[in-house]
Amino acid sequence: MELSDNLMYTAMQRLVLLHYQKVLYVDLTEDFYSVLKVSDNEWNLKVGGVHSYKISEWFSFFADSDLCHDNDRDLFRSFANIENLRAMFRKNGEKPVRCRYQRKSKPSDSMYQQCVMEFFPYTDKNSHLVVFLFVHETYDSDDIINQPTFEQLEENLQFINHAPEKVKRKILVIDDNPINRSILVEYLGEEYDIVEAENGLIGLDVLFYNYRDISAVILDLYMPVIDGFEFLRRVQANPIIAVIPILVATSADGDDDEEKCLALGAADFITKPYNASVVRMRISRIIKMKEYAAMYSVSEYDSLSGMYTKEAFCHHIDMLLGTAPDKKYDILVYSIGNIHSIEKFYGIEVSHKVISCAAESIKSSEPQALFYGRISESLFAAFFAHSSVFDDSYFKKQAARISEGSPAENLQVKFGLYKNVDITLSGFDIIGKAVSALESISGQYAVNVACYDEKIIEKQMKDDAMEKAFESAIEKEDFEVWYQPKYSAKTKKIIGAEGLIRWRGKDGKLIPPGEFIPLFERDGLISELDEYVFRKVCRYQKKRQDAGQLVIPISVNLSRASMFRRNFARNYISIASGIGIDPSLVPIEITETMALKSISLKSFADALIKEGFSLHMDDFGAGYSSLASLQILRFDVIKLDKSLVDFIGTSSGENLIRHTVAFARESGMSVVAEGVETEKQLAFLRDIGCDTIQGFYFSPPVPQSEFEKLLESQSVS
Numbered sequence: 001m002e003l004s005d006n007l008m009y010t011a012m013q014r015l016v017l018l019h020y021q022k023v024l025y026v027d028l029t030e031d032f033y034s035v036l037k038v039s040d041n042e043w044n045l046k047v048g049g050v051h052s053y054k055i056s057e058w059f060s061f062f063a064d065s066d067l068c069h070d071n072d073r074d075l076f077r078s079f080a081n082i083e084n085l086r087a088m089f090r091k092n093g094e095k096p097v098r099c100r101y102q103r104k105s106k107p108s109d110s111m112y113q114q115c116v117m118e119f120f121p122y123t124d125k126n127s128h129l130v131v132f133l134f135v136h137e138t139y140d141s142d143d144i145i146n147q148p149t150f151e152q153l154e155e156n157l158q159f160i161n162h163a164p165e166k167v168k169r170k171i172l173v174i175d176d177n178p179i180n181r182s183i184l185v186e187y188l189g190e191e192y193d194i195v196e197a198e199n200g201l202i203g204l205d206v207l208f209y210n211y212r213d214i215s216a217v218i219l220d221l222y223m224p225v226i227d228g229f230e231f232l233r234r235v236q237a238n239p240i241i242a243v244i245p246i247l248v249a250t251s252a253d254g255d256d257d258e259e260k261c262l263a264l265g266a267a268d269f270i271t272k273p274y275n276a277s278v279v280r281m282r283i284s285r286i287i288k289m290k291e292y293a294a295m296y297s298v299s300e301y302d303s304l305s306g307m308y309t310k311e312a313f314c315h316h317i318d319m320l321l322g323t324a325p326d327k328k329y330d331i332l333v334y335s336i337g338n339i340h341s342i343e344k345f346y347g348i349e350v351s352h353k354v355i356s357c358a359a360e361s362i363k364s365s366e367p368q369a370l371f372y373g374r375i376s377e378s379l380f381a382a383f384f385a386h387s388s389v390f391d392d393s394y395f396k397k398q399a400a401r402i403s404e405g406s407p408a409e410n411l412q413v414k415f416g417l418y419k420n421v422d423i424t425l426s427g428f429d430i431i432g433k434a435v436s437a438l439e440s441i442s443g444q445y446a447v448n449v450a451c452y453d454e455k456i457i458e459k460q461m462k463d464d465a466m467e468k469a470f471e472s473a474i475e476k477e478d479f480e481v482w483y484q485p486k487y488s489a490k491t492k493k494i495i496g497a498e499g500l501i502r503w504r505g506k507d508g509k510l511i512p513p514g515e516f517i518p519l520f521e522r523d524g525l526i527s528e529l530d531e532y533v534f535r536k537v538c539r540y541q542k543k544r545q546d547a548g549q550l551v552i553p554i555s556v557n558l559s560r561a562s563m564f565r566r567n568f569a570r571n572y573i574s575i576a577s578g579i580g581i582d583p584s585l586v587p588i589e590i591t592e593t594m595a596l597k598s599i600s601l602k603s604f605a606d607a608l609i610k611e612g613f614s615l616h617m618d619d620f621g622a623g624y625s626s627l628a629s630l631q632i633l634r635f636d637v638i639k640l641d642k643s644l645v646d647f648i649g650t651s652s653g654e655n656l657i658r659h660t661v662a663f664a665r666e667s668g669m670s671v672v673a674e675g676v677e678t679e680k681q682l683a684f685l686r687d688i689g690c691d692t693i694q695g696f697y698f699s700p701p702v703p704q705s706e707f708e709k710l711l712e713s714q715s716v717s
Contacts, residue, residue, distance in 0.1 A: 022135040026055050028089070028121075029128035031082050033058070055133075056082045062103075069102035069112050076101075086129055089121045097121075111347070168193040169287060170213050174203035174231065175220035175249070180272075184218060187276045188283065199223050200231035207241050209319060215287045217246045218270070218279075221257060232264035239311035240300065245286040249274075302374040304352055305359035310431070313373025317383055317427030320370065328386030329370075330419045333434040334362060334402070337412035337442075339378035346408055357405045365401060379438075381431060390417055395449045412445075414438060418452040436460055463519050466511070470525055474532055478504050481536045483554065483707040486672060486694045489686040494714055496553045496692065498589070499537045500701045501529060521559060530562040534572060537586055538579040540704070545581070550711055555587040555616055563590070569607035576611075587614035587637070609634055616672070620644075620660075638664050640690075642675025648684050658688050665689055 026033040033055045056079075062068050063076035078084050088097065097119045102112035120132040171188060174197045175181050185194045195214070197203035200223055207214055221228035228248060236242050245267035250257045258269050267286045270279055300312040308316060320329075336358060343351035355378065362380055363372055367389060369382035399413040416438025421430050437450040440459065450456075473479055479501055486496035503511040520526040534556050544551050562568060576583045588608060605615055616637040640657065647653020664671050673685045676695030685693065699710065 024055075024133040024135075026131040026133050027128050028055075028082060028086050028131055031056050033133070056080050066107035067104045072101040072103075075099065085131075089119075089129060089131070111349075169215040170195055170210075171283065172197065172203060172206055172214050172217045174198075174200060174217065174223070174228075176223040177220070180220065180249075180274075183274055184279065187274065187279050191280070192283075200226035200228060203231060204234055207235070207244065208238075209322070211241045211244060211315075214244055216267075216283055217244060218249060218283070219246050219266075220249050221261070229260065229264065232261060232266060236265045238315065239309075240315040245289065247282055247286060304355055305374040305380070306356075307359055307363070307380065308371060308373040310373060310375045313371065313375065313381060313383070314427030314431065316371050317430055320383070321423045321427075325423050329421050329423070330384045330386050330390065330417065331421055331430055331434045332369075332382050332384065332390070332418075333375065333416040333431070333438055334358070334380040334382075334398070335414045335416070335438055336378040336402075337414055338410070342408045350407055353407045354411070357407065358402050358411075361402045361405045362398075365398060375431060375435075379435070381434065386420055390419070392449075399448060413448065414441060415449045416440075416452070417449065433460075462515075466516050466519060467523060467525070470520070470528075473503065474528065479529065479532060480504060480703065481533055481540070482701040482703055484694060484701040485699045485707065485710060486692045487698045489673075489682070489690050489693050492698075494552065494711060496555065496587075497707065498694065498701075499533055499554050499556045501533050502701075521561065524561060526559045527562045527565055530557070530559055531571075531575070533557075534586065535575055535579075538576055538581045541581050541585045542579050551585060552711075553585050553587050553614065555589045555614075557589045557591075557618065560591075563604055569604050569611075572608070572613075573611045576613075583608075583612040584614055587616050589616045589618040589639070591618045605634065635669055637670050637672055637692075639672040639674050639694075642695075645673050645675045645681055645685075645695075648681045654684065657685075661685075661688050661690055 022035075024033045024035055032053050034053070059076045060080035063073045063080060068076060099117050101115055101117065103115055104112055116136055118134040120134065122130055124130045169192050171184075171192045172195045173181050173184050175184075176198055178198075181194075181196050185196075188194060192215075195206060195210075197206055200219075202225075203217070203219070204226075207217065219228045219231060226234075232246065232248075235244075235246065242265060246265070248258075248261045248266045248269050250261075250269050250271055258266075261269070267289075268282050270282055300308060302309050307313075317331075336354065339351055339354065342354055355374075359372075359374065359380060362382065367384065367387060369384045371383055373381045373383075375381050395415050398415070399411075402413050403409075403411045416434045416436070418430065418434040418437060421433075425433075433452045433456075436456050436459075437452040440456055441447045441450045480503070481499045482502050483497045484500060485494045486498065487493065488495045501513060501517070503513075503516055505511050517526070520529055537554050537556050541551055541554060565571075572588075573583070576586060590605075609615060614636045615634065616639060617635045618639050619641040620638045638660075640660065644653070644657055644660070647657065661671050670691040671689075672692040672694055673681075673690050674694040676682055676685065676693050676697045678697060681695075682693060682697055702710070
């Protein structure tokens with residue numbers, strides 16, 4: 001039985017798909033491709049006015065387009081001749097091939113981005129020459145896989161942690177039946193070192209501590225202690241060991257077992273009783289796949305910083321605490337808080353150089369950590385033997401060192417320290433506590449260091465309690481929608497409102513939004529809360545409409561997490577339609593920060609606008625990036641942030657606001673000023689043509705009953 005295409009796709013996805021920006025399946029025999037994974041920009045481009053799925057046509061199109069660098073046109077023209085590609089792979093024994101090239105994201109860009117394209121070929125069961133085509137951007141000539149253009153990847157040993165060919169690869173056999181283990185030792189013992197485990201729990205322990213040395217696992221499904229299904233579940237929960245291919249031993253009639261195992265990440269299957277040649281073929285094939293994948297994606301290391309990935313960093317903490325639990329340890333996290341501003345003003349290439357330079361500064365500082373990790377885009381971590389070195393002077397030196405080595409100025413470096421870590425915790429939880437310390441000083445510009453202490457523990461307990469109470473609060477409608485009116489600058493009449501969330505606790509007191517909204521943004525609950533508010537506002541509008549009362553637009557805020565939920569636009573459109581509300585009565589407010597990611601938001605925005613929703617840019621500030629985003633996304637309204645309104649009274653501030661309002665009006669947008677608190681601010685905004693006023697000068701956010709009184713008093717007058 002040949003390895004099926006479905007199994008091949010599954011194995012490849014497990015091993016490498018997550019590490020690439022674009023992945024395609026290409027059939028060179030019939031000249032077509034299909035997209036397995038694409039992030040950022042769509043791969044399919046129009047060729048001759050229609051979408052083409054012929055890889056030859058796509059290469060030809062790209063070679064002649066403004067996106068391709070002149071130096072790379074001949075390369076892609078050669079790719080456009082499918083016979084060239086077929087001959088190359090046939091001649092070279094279907095070995096992987098990699099090439100570098102430069103491209104633009106759009107023709108108007110001035111800079112080219114360095115990219116890498118990698119071909120992983122094989123012949124499928126229909127004798128078709130098939131290629132997995134991996135594409136990703138790179139930011140440094142010293143990329144983690146650094147080879148000349150079009151050189152075949154034969155030097156496996158510099159990318160993967162395997163012993164030389166003369167040393168046998170290790171196979172872990174997990175089976176409670178010693179006879180079955182003996183058979184596999186007999187079949188595979190000459191070519192491989194066999195490590196035996198009599199149940200899944202022992203097998204997990206062996207794999208956990210020896211993951212670098214294990215090339216593959218042969219797993220029996222039905223065993224005592226934990227069975228093969230549970231073994232697969234636990235392996236999949238750990239990204240570091242999840243890349244090791246697992247060959248599952250099933251019975252001849254185990255179709256249901258195979259389906260379940262496939263869903264749990266199994267790479268392939270062998271049936272009992274064993275056939276020696278089939279076992280050897282299957283194990284050889286999945287090892288080969290794993291090793292080729294390792295050449296492309298060394299998932300244990302972050303390519304930009306050279307540090308462990310978050311998953312690997314956590315795994316090494318767990319391993320260390322498992323082997324040396326009698327010692328004391330500290331963890332330190334480092335944050336570059338303004339990395340997004342650096343990217344915005346200097347470009348992505350400079351921001352990546354900042355990251356790599358910061359990583360080098362951290363790794364070369366004293367004392368040396370046991371190991372380092374890059375936890376997120378601008379967050380690093382180091383795990384130390386317990387020390388008394390962490391004092392004020394240490395952190396000042398560290399911040400200065402990181403800043404001095406940076407290609408950008410004025411880095412905002414902050415530290416979170418968790419001393420004498422609780423060794424009963426997992427690596428993930430230990431990092432979380434250090435990050436909690438760091439987050440406790442977020443926004444405090446004069447404070448750069450925080451230690452995990454009783455106050456943070458108390459805050460964590462409070463956060464945990466709020467997370468646990470969330471579902472119940474949604475069910476019982478403890479979350480209330482309050483309304484802040486929006487007034488016409490000319491007539492001083494209410495012409496709209498904004499729906500704002502408030503949470504009434506068990507004691508009847510309101511929990512400040514600043515306590516729960518940032519928490520729910522971090523843990524992902526904000527999306528559910530956004531939808532809750534949207535439904536409540538839609539129902540309120542429907543209720544007033546059915547009662548024949550005045551109905552004015554009431555806008556709702558949308559978090560970034562909500563915008564990127566699957567089928568978000570369709571869901572919101574369906575909710576408004578199901579309740580029976582015209583979408584224009586529930587405008588959507590998106591913050592300026594979200595709008596700066598305008599390319600990825602455009603499809604969502606277009607879908608909402610097409611259905612009649614009005615789109616508002618919230619918290620609008622100064623800067624070319626903001627103005628540029630207005631050219632791409634079709635906003636109906638911009639809301640001037642309070643930080644701008646507070647500049648009224650200064651000549652430079654008033655000029656900035658005047659030009660911003662003029663630009664908006666010339667572009668066909670109306671302007672709302674929020675945070676208006678004084679008569680002077682109101683007068684200036686009215687004089688320069690601002691349409692709508694929102695702020696404490698007229699009214700703070702109020703409960704629904706008070707909002708209705710404001711509307712009623714207005715209609716009477």
